[in-house]
């Protein structure tokens with residue numbers, strides 16, 4: 187049976203970021219990644235994909251540090267500087283400038299990371315079972331053994347399930363509907379988010395001209411209705427719901443996709459010989475576009491921890507070797523999750539609408555406060571401050 191230092195389950199942006207950092211450090215001999223899907227292909231010539239991500243400064247730094255940022259298809263990396271947040275029921279709005287964020291397709295990021303990671307990777311290889319022999323190795327699918335098994339396998343993590351790690355949280359009973367649209371304007375520098383009368387956000391995220399991506403949060407009845415509409419009908423409803431500052435939409439470019447939304451936190455991020463990162467460890471409402479960014483911070487914190495332990499000659503799979511990662515990542519992710527729940531509840535509460543409007547008006551004129559909010563959103567103060575793999 188092949189023995190690896192680390193086996194990573196899930197080749198999404200988070201698992202691949204970790205793999206690329208470990209590879210760059212040259213500290214480990216053998217790393218293996220497994221993913222159940224076919225090797226993804228990024229269609230550089232085609233229309234933008236439905237799944238896009240708002241990528242913060244901190245994720246950009248991690249991607250740059252492993253060499254993946256330069257491998258992105260640059261014509262499909264859209265920087266945006268301004269974000270306008272308003273409510274369909276109110277006149278006032280919040281405007282954030284100097285965002286320094288980028289909207290990038292999920293597949294573009296995965297493709298760039300796959301270009302830099304040239305270690306062992308097996309697609310169409312699903313994690314079915316693990317056997318934990320705490321003092322030895324973890325056995326994966328009766329086929330491989332490793333000192334440390336990483337779950338970066340998304341919010342239905344099989345690694346978490348097999349390790350009997352519990353989960354706190356709840357479903358929002360909402361779906362996030364996404365698709366690509368063609369705007370009527372040519373301004374690709376502004377992102378818009380409108381809170382509808384039921385408190386659900388509808389975001390218009392700019393891609394290269396003239397495209398944008400929408401993320402429409404909808405309760406289950408609205409979701410069923412919106413998904414049942416023809417493109418022409420959906421276009422009409424979309425244009426009627428977009429905020430007063432947002433451009434109108436000319437056409438719907440591809441099929442709508444939808445994802446269930448939830449707030450989840452794994453009770454533990456680690457166990458002897460196991461670590462969870464990204465959506466396997468936590469999942470949040472996408473309204474602030476933080477999910478993958480939080481996960482890439484996890485990957486960086488865990489890579490730092492593994493590399494430091496490996497340099498010191500420690501067993502990288504021991505719980506005490508992983509504790510630093512868990513304490514740092516939990517603090518970082520809990521604070522972000524709490525901030526997001528607060529924002530969500532504030533916008534859902536109809537009775538405080540006048541107060542919220544007044545608050546937006548006041549904050550809009552307080553540049554130092556807005557600057558702090560932007561800084562917090564683009565680089566978490568408790569996130570990784572250095573990268574052990576570039577030392």
Ligand SMILES: Cc1cc2nc3c(=O)[nH]c(=O)nc-3n(C[C@H](O)[C@H](O)[C@H](O)COP(=O)(O)OP(=O)(O)OC[C@H]3O[C@@H](n4cnc5c(N)ncnc54)[C@H](O)[C@@H]3O)c2cc1C
Pocket residue numbers: 195196197198199200201220221222223238239240241311312313314338339340341342343344362363364401445446463464465466472474475476477478479480481
């Ligand atoms: C509508 C919506 C909009 C969002 N917008 C943003 C945004 O703007 N910015 C942002 O930062 N985040 C955003 N997010 C969140 C973001 O998509 C996730 O946080 C991110 O994809 C998590 O990455 P990951 O690598 O942890 O997991 P995933 O992307 O879910 O990847 C998990 C991988 O594991 C594989 N896998 C699963 N099970 C197994 C198994 N048993 N065996 C082998 N492989 C397995 C899967 O095939 C997949 O490739 C959004 C989410 C939604 C739903």
